[in-house]
Amino acid sequence: MAEIHLQATAHSYIANPKEPADYALKSLDHVWEDGGAYALLGPSGCGKTTLLNIISGLLTPSEGRVLFGDTDVTHRDTADRNIAQVFQFPVIYDTMTVRQNLEFPLRNRGMTAADIKARVDEIAEMLDLTDRLDDRAANLSADAKQIISLGRGLVRSDVNAILFDEPLTVIDPHKKWQLRSKLKALHRQFGFTMVYVTHDQTEALTFADKVVVMFGGEVVQIGTPEELFERPAHTFVGYFIGSPGMNFLPASVDGTTATVSGQQISLGAHYGALGNDQVEIGIRPEFLKLSEGDSATIQSIEDLGRHKIAKISFQGHSLSALVPEHQSITPGPSGLIFEPERTLVYQNSHLVTGVK
Amino acid sequence: MMQKKLNQKAWFLVLPVFLLVAFSAVLPLMTVVNYSVQDSFGNNEFYWVGAEWFEEILNSSRFHDALGRQLLFSGIILAIEVPLGIWIALSMPKKGWGASLCLVLMALPLLIPWNVVGTIWQIFARADIGLLGHTLAAMGIDYNYTQNATAAWVTVIIMDVWHWTSLVVLLCYAGLSSIPDAFYQAAKIDGASRWAVFRFIQFPKMQRVLLIAVLLRFMDSFMIYTEPFVVTGGGPGNSTTFLSIDLVKMAIGQFDLGPAAAFSLIYFLIVLLLSWVFYTVMTARDAEAGQ
Incomplete structure (x- = not known):
């Protein structure tokens, strides 16, 4: 695990950005502390997912650098970064069982069968999946699928951070609370760095120690839920948070x-x-x-x-x-x-x- | 439990469809069944012969040969068009003007009528004036589809691949387009190889459309008539006489109505049986998963 540094990181989907409006993410300096639980909060199209994909390496930023600890990973492949990412819609490999799903990233990295089994059993234990390991993943409910896609990230030892891109969108309302508590419990128990993208202020405020509020490609405030409520740094924060x-x-x-x-x-x-x-x-x-x-x-x-x-x-x-x-x-x-x-x-x- | 009142009037609502199907499919089929068990010498006189025509057809080497050629043809067609179609669909651009252009180009062969396709290739492959045939001849290759059985087969197969691979491509492309980006991103994070992405994401998502593609291509190629008829007329000799060409010769050329009717029914049952086999094999995994 490591601190994640963003140094003057900016991204534009246009080849030659000229004015600020061309940037999906405006220049940002920020350090994501090791073991922190962060929420990225903002309306649709404010650059949250762009920022997340820059951290995970699915996007290479057009400007600036990304560092994990002291290592510059700006141009590193996403598989080398040891990042777990959970997407809006549950991504599972339909033809595989739960166990094969969890084994998949380890197989791709050429681990031995014995090591894979030990590691998968450990993670299954952690996520309460042990008795479902031999079920076909395609037949499970949406929340169980999200847990599996989280598990596929966690099986790799030395995960630097877990990124969530609006992971509760397709989950039934009564399961949302359950899954969120589970994430929170995992965070407390194992101390992973977690970054959680959402446009739902309740989700952000209950999940995170620190909330990063974004608006129009810019980070307008980073603070604890209390700070956001009592002293919004930007009128958008005041308007967006609170009901x-x-x-x-x-x-x-x-x-x-x-x-x-x-x-x-x-x-x-x-x-x-x-x-x-x-x-x-x-x-x-x-x-x-x-x-x-x-x-x-x-x-x-x-x-x-x-x-x-x-x-x-x-x-x-x-x-x-x-x-x-x-x-x-x-x-x-x-x-x-x-x-x-x-x-x-x-x-x-x-x-x-x-x-x- | 709610008690439902039995209402026999509902049958009237089914009646139009029932009549339509009866006149368009069931009655003509029954006529064929009728011919297949009788012999006729004209004058509308018929004699009951029982299963004699069926025995004759099933034991005739002419039918065996045509069936063998037909199975080989469909086998080759599927073995070429399905993998090729998947490969082209995978290599097509996902968005932008390139994607639209590819789709239009792919759809073009499908819009051309069968006999026109046959005519195009008949001329294209002629050794004296055809671009393909003449070029091959100029290169010193002995290619003449009117005399050489292998050349005739190659011509008919390439023509079918040109005409119908697009169908597989379009179906597979539709299947591929329905895969959300997140799957590819997750695979990247999981460190999956190109092959693993195909094997565990793209192929499973394409399976349903692939089933349709295989069934359509099997049935169409198994019943192929117009194109080889226009290009080779079933020759040289009988080398490209497929089941449908043979059937037409028997029914209209020789006017053997009884044997031709028995032939038709056997032909129909073979198509039905093989389609069922394809369907069962290709959906076996879904059934296992309880879907």
């Missing part, structure tokens, strides 16, 4: 005060004069409180059982607020409190750090 997403309001900011259409809102830090250029304030629905008053109007209320979501119109902008289930609210005029510590400032979509 409903973060509220954003165009504002002008001066010192500790933001002004939205004439209404003053106090902030938790000192920002100096930011002017009016692409400045927004952002606040999560969880931190927006309703009070006595008439500065805003509640337009509708959705009761989700555990809590309610109020759709609010404030100075011509629409906002969402999360209201505790026991608090009774009715559509109509209401006051609105922005928690100063939770009200963040963004310029050109990026978080601005204020001075306390």
